[in-house]
Amino acid sequence: MSKIPQFTRYAVGSALLATALGLGVFGIAAGSRDLGTDNGEQVQREYDEDHSSDDNSSDDRDDRGFKTSSFGGAPVDAVYHEECGSCHVAYPPGLLPSAGWRAIMDGLDDHYGDNAELPVDAKSYLTEFLDKNASDRGDRMKNARLLRDVANAAPLRITGLPYFKGEHDEIPVRMSEDNPEVQSFSRCDACHKDAAKGRFDEDTVAIPGFGRWDD
Amino acid sequence: MSRLSIRRIQLCGAFVLITLALNGVAGDLDTLLDGYRAQGARTFDPAAGEALWQKEFDGKSCTSCHAESTLDPGRNELTGKPIEPMAPSVNPERLTSKQQVTKWLLRNCKSTLGRECTAQEKGDVLTWLSGQ
Numbered sequence: 001m002s003k004i005p006q007f008t009r010y011a012v013g014s015a016l017l018a019t020a021l022g023l024g025v026f027g028i029a030a031g032s033r034d035l036g037t038d039n040g041e042q043v044q045r046e047y048d049e050d051h052s053s054d055d056n057s058s059d060d061r062d063d064r065g066f067k068t069s070s071f072g073g074a075p076v077d078a079v080y081h082e083e084c085g086s087c088h089v090a091y092p093p094g095l096l097p098s099a100g101w102r103a104i105m106d107g108l109d110d111h112y113g114d115n116a117e118l119p120v121d122a123k124s125y126l127t128e129f130l131d132k133n134a135s136d137r138g139d140r141m142k143n144a145r146l147l148r149d150v151a152n153a154a155p156l157r158i159t160g161l162p163y164f165k166g167e168h169d170e171i172p173v174r175m176s177e178d179n180p181e182v183q184s185f186s187r188c189d190a191c192h193k194d195a196a197k198g199r200f201d202e203d204t205v206a207i208p209g210f211g212r213w214d215d
Numbered sequence: 216m217s218r219l220s221i222r223r224i225q226l227c228g229a230f231v232l233i234t235l236a237l238n239g240v241a242g243d244l245d246t247l248l249d250g251y252r253a254q255g256a257r258t259f260d261p262a263a264g265e266a267l268w269q270k271e272f273d274g275k276s277c278t279s280c281h282a283e284s285t286l287d288p289g290r291n292e293l294t295g296k297p298i299e300p301m302a303p304s305v306n307p308e309r310l311t312s313k314q315q316v317t318k319w320l321l322r323n324c325k326s327t328l329g330r331e332c333t334a335q336e337k338g339d340v341l342t343w344l345s346g347q
Contacts, residue, residue, distance in 0.1 A: 088294040114293065115325040119318070187295055 076197070077129055083122055085196065087114070089189040091158060092198040093133035095146060099154035101130035159185040171213075181208035243313040244345060251334035259335075264343030267336055275327045285347040302347035310345055 081090045093101065105127045108116045118126070135143040149162040158164055168176075168185060176182050181190060188195035191207045205213040248259065268277045280298060282289040286305050289298035303309045310316060324332035332340070 087291050087296055089296075109325070112293070115322045117322055117325070183295060190295070 079122065080126060080129055081196070083118060083126060087116070088186070090196045091188070092196070093130045094135050094138075094143060094198060095158045095161075096134060096155060097136040097147060097150070097153075098131045098134035099136075100152075100156060101134055102127060103154040103156060105130065157186075171207075175207050175210050179207070179209060243316070244310050244341060247313055247316060247341065248338055251338040254334035256334040256338045259338040259342040261339065261343035261346055264336075264339035264341070267332075267340055268343065272328050277323070277327060279327075285344065301344060303345060304347060310341065316341070 080093075084090050096104075104111070105123060108118060108123070131137070135146045145163045146161060155161060164185075176185060183190075188200075191205050191213075192200050193206065194204065202213060207213060251259075268281075270276055279292050280289050281301050282298075285302040286300055288300050290296065291298060299308075300306045301309055320332060320337055324330065324336075
């Protein structure tokens with residue numbers, strides 16, 4: 001060490017320190033570029049690129065590699081999407097128990113403040129569809145968390161379910177109710193782009209104006 | 216034949232075809248309007264239709280969700296879901312399905328006006344919308 005002139009030592013040390021600091025600043029700048037923009041599409045694109053070559057023909061998975069019977073999911077029904085997805089996201093039937101869906105279908109003339117009346121045949125078809133795919137039908141083990149601690153036998157709000165509240169209790173108000181692009185937790189598809197397919201995985205969440213949700 | 220008379224024949228032919236085409240497209244709408252006339256509606260007045268569309272009922276109007284101009288997309292006030300423009304000139308699918316028109320008039324009149332729209336009101340609004 002004593003053979004190297006002091007000047008050189010200082011020069012090399014300063015250069016190393018500058019490089020390290022420069023890398024750090026660059027990293028912070030690059031990372032914060034994603035904040036404040038909606039990179040939900042980018043998240044989806046990257047996921048698609050990674051999974052485009054997945055061979056899913058042999059099992060019950062959709063084209064994204066997720067099981068079609070995944071949590072909250074249901075077979076896609078054209079009538080349900082047409083009639084119950086024209087004003088809001090077509091909420092996956094697996095999110096509420098059958099009694100809840102029946103109560104909703106019996107009160108369509110006052111549907112959360114709006115009128116959503118249906119012709120008789122559409123109403124009975126859809127009631128049966130919802131009943132068949134409700135959270136308390138089929139795989140009760142898988143849907144147990146949705147049914148946990150539900151006070152009302154016929155819950156009318158997915159957003160009122162204890163499980164739902166628990167899953168969303170860490171989200172700051174500025175990202176949800178005070179976020180003009182979200183405004184209400186009932187707008188699942190504001191952050192969960194594939195909500196209608198029953199896909200709510202955290203790594204597919206993109207909050208408008210804030211980007212991904214990383215715990 | 217002179218060029219002028221060939222041109223006349225072409226124009227007549229075009230006029231006939233267009234009229235027939237418009238009749239075909241307006242089929243469902245005409246059926247609805249006839250139905251309203253049968254229920255006692257008088258001549259339909261597009262100006263009255265426009266007035267009803269823009270009128271506020273307890274803070275709500277058709278434009279609350281359907282935008283100030285029918286050429287623009289709207290947004291469901293409660294859910295934020297985008298709504299395609301109502302004007303057939305921009306969105307040719309509008310007013311082509313009797314079933315859809317009947318369904319939405321039933322629901323949205325009840326939501327907005329608090330009651331069903333009368334046959335006269337429906338005819339007025341549809342006549343106005345068809346010209347948008």
